[in-house]
Amino acid sequence: MDIRLSVPAERERLDDLTVAIAAVMERHAIAQPVIDDVVLIAEEVVCNAADYGFDAGQEREIVVAIRAAEAALHLQFRDNGRPFDPLAQPAPDLDADIDERPVGGLGVHLVRQLARRVDYVRDGAYNVLDVTLDLTPSETGDAP
């Protein structure tokens, strides 16, 4: 599986992206829990980019590439917004009293926890976020 999807980085268009991601992964017989993780990661990354990444009036585009290889699933999010490193945000303090905790920062934390690794680079005019997930043999439709 090696696919590339491009959508405007806007909350209103998020469904177009996640529905397409889920459909492609289902067609490749990827296990539902993995699809859930990928859809969740896509929602969190695209929402962050849409909220923080763009200047008013700027054309917003985000390209998502998904590639399955051996025991891993590689996701890459590439947007043309201003430099924004989601990994530079402070981690939420999950051990603080639940009722005292601020409610922000959870999206990036979820992405980090669900992924094996997450890397950010600024590549020219683009923010590039690479997310790698573990894929066990039973989760890959491509396995023999």
Add this chain to the structure above:
Amino acid sequence: MHLEIQTAPRSGTTQRVALFGRLDTHSYPQLDAELAPVLDGGDPPVMSLVLDLAGLNYISSAGIRSIFKARKALTARNGKLLVVNPQPQIQKVFDVVKAVPMSDIFTSVAEADAYLDMVQRKVVSGDEDE
């Protein structure tokens, strides 16, 4: 399908709300709006909110924030938010962000009701004026 919300008739100071579908960045305002009158109180105010998640398939951080807000509003008046029957994706996200203490998650509505009855009996027997 997105989010469907079923609010049961109130039973004493306990309100049960069942969620179906997806609680995410698109649908969380719907839940906030539905819960607003519950959290505003009433007379007497709702003290226990039971969220039945058996029919909920997906939650993201936006949905978690709605549940956090509801929990904060209730605990501010010594109320409780209980969660019933979270499906695997929901439980996984709850675990990762420690959204709800394990002791407030139940595997059935009956179990949550029994717990609330027990809490209620303690409150009544401990309050001589009632």
